[in-house]
Amino acid sequence: MVTTETARVTTADYAGLVPAWCPGCGNFGILNGVKRALVDLSLEPSRVLLVSGIGQAGKLPHYTSGNVFNSLHGRPMPVAIAAKLANPELTVIAISGDGDAYGEGGNHFIHAMRRNHQITYLVHDNQVYALTKGQASPTSDSGYVTKTTPQGAPFPVNPLVLAIAAGCGLVARSFAGDTNHLAEMIKRGIQHRGFALIDILQPCVTFNRVNTWDWYRQRVYKLDGEAGYDPSDKTVAFEKAQEWGERIPVGVIYEKERPTFEDSMPALAKGPPVKLELKASEAEPLLDEFV
Amino acid sequence: MSIEVNFMIGGEAGQGVQSVGFMLCKALARGGYHIFADQDYESRIRGGHNFFRVRASDSPVGAVIEPLNFLLALNRESIDLHRGELGPDGIVIYDRAKITGIAEGDDLFGVPLEELAEIAGNKVMANTVALGAVAGLIGYDREKINQVLTEQFKGPVGEANIAAAKAGYDFTEQNFKGKTGFRLKQASDARRLLLSGTDAIALGAIAAGCKFIAGYPMTPTTPILEYMASKAKDHNIVVVQPEDEIAAINMTIGAAYTGMRAMTATSGSGFCLMVEGLGLAGITETPAVVVLGQRPGPAIGLPTRTAQEELEFAIYSGSGEFPRAVLAPATIEESFWLTTKAFNLAEKYQTPVILIIDHTIATSYTTVERFDLSKVVIDRGSLYPDKSVVKPEEYKRHQLTDSGISPRAFPGLSRALAITDSDEHDEAGHLIEDAKTRNEQVEKRMRKITGMRNEIAPPRRCGPHTAETTLIGWGSNYGAIREAIDILSKEGTKVNALHLSELWPFPADAMTDALKTCQTTYVVENNAAGQLAHLIRAETGFSVSGRILKYDGRPFTPAIIADKVRRKEVVAW
Ligand SMILES: Cc1ncc(C[n+]2csc(CCOP(=O)(O)OP(=O)(O)O)c2C)c(N)n1
């Protein structure tokens, strides 16, 4: 049992290994945003579980602190889901790249939102497969030329639209270049009851020469400042989620709470299942049913 | 004289073949009979041809045998297809009003099934009339039939079914009294369990403390998921039907990493999707129990039939190298115990454990003595002892040890941080690239095999110590092989058997010893390649003399095996 800590949680508690990312990578900003959010929420690293996939994004947990399950390419979501069900007292954050989340893990992504698991999903969206050296990803802009798409990438997936359609409770976008905003979004995600997607615009300084720091800085604007924007209005949210190009909105695009998957699980009624005592005699009354 | 009666219920999907078969089993089991029953059905919801065979005996039975004594034909096709399987005094119970134009014979016992059902309330109860009719023919205790009907159908439907069964019973008693020699009285007061293989596995899992299952429906293991779901509320079991088998195995791993006993269940196609996950369990040293229920492949194959085509796949599948255990219960009873063992091996050695069964084990029913739950061991293996860790970095999830086993800490239950990675990692669980650490972790993981191998049971020997011919089997063929030995020994042929229920890590020394005294050796397998023969050769250098193989999706019977031994009909490729 974790006792309530009197000592304040500080950034030092979230120190980790030295990142092996390229200098100038958007991932550094994301790492700072994650640390800041966890410190602001005074969460002890031992109460946090970071489940990541494979890609440059998936390395993030090693560069901070907490319980870590660095899973397969595309598969952090099912691991995270089960961990949360096993011990709902954990704060579970899943971490992917755009390929990990929307390509290899696309099916898990859709169904996790539909079922509404109590998980915050951070997707480092650099619109490219960075770790495998620059191929197109599901979010690469149409016509984006890479070694595997010499004729240009096909139509991209819009993760935010997909998320709203799939029933995701909190759909947000942020930018790796704005740590304060990102930390706010991550906190909103953790505090949201249900599944929260935070798609994070992340410049890849090595492979993505189109969607650069400058490219984003010229386009990104904050929704929070938009007079009268109501993130609980699904129709408006669908429209806002499709805005891309000259102006790119960041902030909470859509938010609506509904019962979570955990709420529907009778097994969780007696507290975290991981704490239940295991005893063979449990099966005794069941045997009677087979006589 | 021992009592031994074989029934078959045949009909279309939707006619209630399975429910009559099951109720007959239950009623006979409560009369103290030993039961073995199997099902043959098509991958469809209505129509087609299905049958359910029930063997009842006053001594233990482990296979279906020929010939039939009673054929309950709910449609014409059942007569056309199975009348020839009746023994000399065999009887067909059928609806004379509905099925006409069949060759006359003393074996035909016509009962107006539908008419009596209609009088009792609804003609859909024709199957229940047939159940009553056969009970009347054997003079079986009416109360036992009524009891199972009451349990199966509630309220007025139950009463109507009791009336339907009574009508069938009265009819055969009045019309055919004395025309058949079979009388089944109470055999004993034994109160055994009547279980399918999937029942036994689900019960084994619950007894072992498994409180997490994620599974995507696939014949023949879906009933495990369904049973656990039916007990989710009362027994605090987390049951998830995810989007696919990839999610199922990764959820199993996620729950086990967090500290639960967790499992998944699937069949060949689903197992294919899980294979990457096996490697994840391997490198992150996470326990994962996977039930692999085999049916004939490749791909979708014959979805509702039996096979043993995935032994080598279970043992060798996955990227890279990592320890695992593969257990293959020989009987429904052993399915319970090996399920409990699977959880212990998985947690002690922090590896995937595959419980491989065949469709026959999964879907057959048999009577077993009530399990003594005080004999169930729950061994969670090495756990990180210090719950008051001050500096999180004190704990190393993949600490190097002589046994290769590193104590487990679970996230959130102490200040120790559980860090692990599908990349090669160091003791602390962080990804690495250097050769030295890589070697240390590979060797640490492989060291676990030694400990695990010591826990693997040697092959079981049945029959005389020495024999002209030794049959070598695995999985559900155990029952048929044992009886084949009896058939052949009555003819003066000395045959024995070696049976492997725990196949990986392969018990190579024990098997080498056992093979030393053998003369002619035949593997008996439900596949076309002789996968056990390959395995024995790979692990012991011993080549079997021949392979008795069956890959038509139907189980062996003792007579089929005996016949192949007699005629030396073994596969040469
Ligand atoms: C099953 C499987 N297929 C392919 C790969 C190779 N692979 C590793 S990371 C990756 C894509 C990475 O892109 P993304 O998820 O966007 O992460 P990024 O590196 O851009 O952060 C691929 C294809 C793999 N590890 N596993």
Ligand SMILES: [Mg+2]
């Ligand atoms: Mg990417």
